[in-house]
Amino acid sequence: xxxxxxxxxxxxxxxxxxxxxxxxxxxxxxxxxxxxxxxxxxxxxxxxxxxxxxxxxxxxxxxxxxxxxxxxxxxxxxxxxxxxxxxxxxxxxxxxxxxxxxxxxxxxxxxxxx
Numbered sequence: 001x002x003x004x005x006x007x008x009x010x011x012x013x014x015x016x017x018x019x020x021x022x023x024x025x026x027x028x029x030x031x032x033x034x035x036x037x038x039x040x041x042x043x044x045x046x047x048x049x050x051x052x053x054x055x056x057x058x059x060x061x062x063x064x065x066x067x068x069x070x071x072x073x074x075x076x077x078x079x080x081x082x083x084x085x086x087x088x089x090x091x092x093x094x095x096x097x098x099x100x101x102x103x104x105x106x107x108x109x110x111x112x113x114x
Contacts, residue, residue, distance in 0.1 A: 003031045011042040011110040013103065017049030020057030029060040036064065040061070041073035042110040046103050048079035053087050065097060074113055078106035 001018035010053065012035055016028050035043055045061065047053075061077070066082040078100045088094050100106040 003026055003028060005031065008107050009111040011044055011107045012040050013044045013046055013107065015046040015049060016023050019052040019054075020050055021052065021054040021062075022056050025054070025056040025060055028063075032064045036067050036071075041068070041071055042113075043068065043073070043075050044081055044103065044106040044110055046073065046106070047077060047084050048064070048081065048103075049080065050084050053084050055091075058087070058091055058093060062093070062096065074110045076100055076106040076109050078103050078104065 001016055001020065001024035004015040004017065006013050006015075014028075014031055016024075017109065018024060022029055032043065032045070039071075047063075065075050076098045079102060080099060085094075088097070098109065100109055
């Protein structure tokens, strides 16, 4: 898995590409965790390039969202493919996240602090 990062409008965008499973999830967890440890308060996780997410991947997203809420920050997921959306839906996690259809909408939501 590769993880791309960029900053736009004071928002950190983290964009993993590949599968988020037991083998690769620690890399994404490290990237998001390092951002949180550095004090980031606005993060978009762009899942467009993710073809599969396991329960380990779901857990890391939940932990990141919880840490962000504790800091009164904003974490937004975006561009979920059908497979990723289905896993989130089946696990009952869709209502637990702020989700936008596009990266631009996610960045705008984060930048506004909503």
